[in-house]
Amino acid sequence: MDSYDVIVAGAGPVGLFLACELALAGCSVLILEKAEHPRSALKRVPFGIRGLSTPTVEALYRRGLLDQLAAPALRAPFGQPDAQGRRQAGHFAGIPFYLDDIDTARWTRRLPSSSATSMLCELEALETVLAARAASLGVDIRRGVGVTGLRQTADGVTVLSDGPSFLSQWLVGCDGGRSAVRKAGGFEFAGTEPEFTGYSAEVELADGDQLKPGRNLTPTGLYFQSQPGFLVMQEFDGGAHHGAGPVTREHLQAVLRRISNTGATIRAVHAASTWTDRARQATSYRAGRVLLAGDAAHIHAPLGGQGLNLGIGDAMNLGWKLAATIHGRAAPGLLDSYPDERHPVGAQVLDWSRAQVALMRPDPHARALGAVVRELIATRDGATHIAARVWGIDTGYDLGGGHPLTGHSVPNFELEDGTRIGELMRDGRGLLLDFDADPALETLAGAYDGRLRYVSGRPKEGLGVGAALIRPDGMVAWAGGRRADPAQAGRAAERWFG
Numbered sequence: 001m002d003s004y005d006v007i008v009a010g011a012g013p014v015g016l017f018l019a020c021e022l023a024l025a026g027c028s029v030l031i032l033e034k035a036e037h038p039r040s041a042l043k044r045v046p047f048g049i050r051g052l053s054t055p056t057v058e059a060l061y062r063r064g065l066l067d068q069l070a071a072p073a074l075r076a077p078f079g080q081p082d083a084q085g086r087r088q089a090g091h092f093a094g095i096p097f098y099l100d101d102i103d104t105a106r107w108t109r110r111l112p113s114s115s116a117t118s119m120l121c122e123l124e125a126l127e128t129v130l131a132a133r134a135a136s137l138g139v140d141i142r143r144g145v146g147v148t149g150l151r152q153t154a155d156g157v158t159v160l161s162d163g164p165s166f167l168s169q170w171l172v173g174c175d176g177g178r179s180a181v182r183k184a185g186g187f188e189f190a191g192t193e194p195e196f197t198g199y200s201a202e203v204e205l206a207d208g209d210q211l212k213p214g215r216n217l218t219p220t221g222l223y224f225q226s227q228p229g230f231l232v233m234q235e236f237d238g239g240a241h242h243g244a245g246p247v248t249r250e251h252l253q254a255v256l257r258r259i260s261n262t263g264a265t266i267r268a269v270h271a272a273s274t275w276t277d278r279a280r281q282a283t284s285y286r287a288g289r290v291l292l293a294g295d296a297a298h299i300h301a302p303l304g305g306q307g308l309n310l311g312i313g314d315a316m317n318l319g320w321k322l323a324a325t326i327h328g329r330a331a332p333g334l335l336d337s338y339p340d341e342r343h344p345v346g347a348q349v350l351d352w353s354r355a356q357v358a359l360m361r362p363d364p365h366a367r368a369l370g371a372v373v374r375e376l377i378a379t380r381d382g383a384t385h386i387a388a389r390v391w392g393i394d395t396g397y398d399l400g401g402g403h404p405l406t407g408h409s410v411p412n413f414e415l416e417d418g419t420r421i422g423e424l425m426r427d428g429r430g431l432l433l434d435f436d437a438d439p440a441l442e443t444l445a446g447a448y449d450g451r452l453r454y455v456s457g458r459p460k461e462g463l464g465v466g467a468a469l470i471r472p473d474g475m476v477a478w479a480g481g482r483r484a485d486p487a488q489a490g491r492a493a494e495r496w497f498g
């Protein structure tokens, strides 16, 4: 049996992104994917369109992948102006917020040269780009092999599948919401049960003009026709129809009629899937040599589009830490900082999703509360706050230290020679930024065998930063003002780079 540093279960976006991170850092990686073929109608326009938040856009940009996702697979998120000339920027529980209400000047950790705050991307295109990159980095991807179980010892993991068994030092479950790895690894998956069944369906309507355009909250749920025949619906039935066998034409039509209170007729169903607002999260993301990331670690309603973003954030956080552990260069506790940092971010997203479900309930109390939220979201403060949460502008970790940038994504500083910091992160190494040309910092970076890239130069806009240590995931591990203390940088480097 061949043995790998890491086996990743699942070639969804999170498993692929993680495998790329690990391979970039020099690990041998095998991906086992249950499905024979990566393609699916539900991964293409319109159902396969995913909203990418700021940390995801930054992650793709920093690894040089944004350019590979060309239009129309990747596009700007904001549609045409409405009749009032306003562009909708997103929604909270179906309540829209508008671009012209958002005060981006308040996001002081970002620079105008930073990548976009939000994009739309086709899931299939994203997976195709990631799979090609994984293959080019030497990742072995085996499709049609589903993980069925595991046995772990102090030294490694035997991964059981519906075919042969495989050996690795570490196993990461990126095998989606029904994760076999999570179940076999004995992880607790705690949370709340669903209130509704959601439907995404491509249908042929006999009389589509009976339906109203846009997102419609009704006394029994919600329906949305994004383009003729492409329906998204939510019915508050306690999630009873999710996974209850194939979705028939008769059933979809009955749901549509109940929710829209029309006599709309569905002639044919071309594709349909269901989902719910079940919100659960693994209480720990690590059990010995087995880890979880993406939907395997957390599930929630897709309202406001957060799941993929959360998963890519997990992968960006985990990849370099697991690689350093495998190479024997990790500082004590580095790997456990993965669940410590990512679990609270996941818990926040689950609550964000639950708050939206509570507002969408078809009852008078939720309607009344919805009216209050509608008023608040129409204010500058309200829209700016909601946009920051939806786009993950302030995503960060409590890493201690006194500088406001510490624990947050590094601004995309542009040096005088035109180089942008994000472009220096393609090889996945950490950066020691020195805007004051301090020889002590150059010596410090040199002690890390090339794992820490020393970058010296003058930024066009420095935001009061004299020097900063950047982790491979783009988070500021330490920052100092002008004439920063190199001893502080040294302590931070030891903590994160061993």
Ligand SMILES: Cc1cc2nc3c(=O)[nH]c(=O)nc-3n(C[C@H](O)[C@H](O)[C@H](O)COP(=O)(O)OP(=O)(O)OC[C@H]3O[C@@H](n4cnc5c(N)ncnc54)[C@H](O)[C@@H]3O)c2cc1C
Binding pocket: 009, 010, 011, 012, 013, 014, 015, 032, 033, 034, 035, 049, 050, 051, 052, 145, 146, 147, 148, 174, 175, 176, 177, 178, 179, 180, 181, 200, 275, 293, 294, 295, 296, 302, 304, 305, 306, 307, 308, 309, 310, 311
């Ligand atoms: C209608 C809808 C709209 C959404 N919109 C958004 C959005 O706008 N923005 C956003 O961020 N998120 C959105 N999401 C959520 C997002 O799609 C998921 O969170 C994301 O796909 C999770 O990625 P993943 O790689 O963790 O899991 P998956 O995408 O589920 O991939 C898991 C992979 O593992 C494989 N697998 C399963 N079992 C096994 C096994 N036993 N062995 C090996 N392989 C296995 C599967 O075949 C699959 O390829 C939406 C979801 C839905 C349903």
